[in-house]
Amino acid sequence: MNGTGPTIRFDRISKWFGSQVLAVDDVSLDIAANEFFALLGPSGCGKTTLLRILAGFESPSSGSVYLEGRDITAVPPNRRAVNMVFQSYAVFPHMTVGQNVGYGLRVSGLPRREIGRRVEEALALVRLPGYGDRRPEQLSGGQRQRVALARALVKRPRVLLLDEPLSALDRKLREDMQLELVRLRQEIGITFVIVTHDQEEAMSVAGRIAVMESGRLVQIGSPSEIYEHPRSRFVADFIGSVNLLDGRVTGTDGGVTALDSAEAGGPLRARLNGTAAPATGDRAWIGIRPEKLLVDRRQPSREGNALSGEVLEIAYLGERSIIHVRLDSGKVLKASCPNERRFDARGIAAGDRVHVSWSAENGILLTD
């Protein structure tokens, strides 16, 4: 590998804890230079373990890790050009901000003046210039998180690992810090790998996302690929919200697969969108995102899938409402409708008979 190769390569990494827990299960993954990459998955799926293997705090049971073409599997953490920001942003309470940020440089024995210069530079990067003499308790939660970031950046790593760095912050502050992270990565031009179980966070900061399930990588792609083309019910359900209708394949014609679905009370059609056609007779599911469902009291005129049912309840969320519709089969679908006008519930109320429709393009065919 050379400068054009991936910055990070996981090559068939597995990690056992004892003989019972397989925390990482045969993961191979390349992350390119300057990527903002996210590892996403439910609690306990192995995200932190994979990050710790990359940082060198954990050694894999099998497989190798490469950094810029070099096998670093046996290299100790302090000799890797990788730095990690932990979930609980541990700033030392008895040190000033400047001492916190300069800590790693003092340990490596850099001259005082050089430390002072680099600490100021790191504080400027995280937009806390002149905060060096403050104490951590004089800072807000978001500012403390920035200090933790500055402390990781001051050593000028090639790769920054962020393990749930924003989970302690409230929602508004989180969103601000997400934008800050994106700006910071662009400004310093290094590779960021973030771990999160918050799908919106992963989608808003990362260029590519890897979804993990029980130690395995189940899908890698851009946020829109993962959202619009999930390859399994697990991914479809983990990233956003999805309605699933169970059925059996009755055939494929012109790139459109037909399904017979008891839950839908009849046939459904979904465009394949590049995936292989399933065999006739196989079990399959159609996934429909709530915002792609149209709810109307009138019969839809357009071609596509249309089902009828009764409105169970409407949850008003401000910018949108979630309409729960119980189909005649008993299956409940969720439709997300933007509230584009004030005082307008589209004339729909609980108890109404409605039609729910979506086009063949908007249904995701899933076989797993």
Ligand SMILES: Nc1ncnc2c1ncn2[C@@H]1O[C@H](COP(=O)(O)OP(=O)(O)OP(=O)(O)O)[C@@H](O)[C@H]1O
């Ligand atoms: N030191 C350890 N000893 C034994 N088991 C461990 C150890 N560290 C992690 N595990 C187990 O390995 C699995 C993966 O843990 P990991 O911390 O990587 O999950 P995670 O995806 O980061 O979860 P979370 O979102 O909750 O942080 C879990 O089943 C966990 O209990």
Ligand SMILES: [Mg+2]
């Ligand atoms: Mg974790």
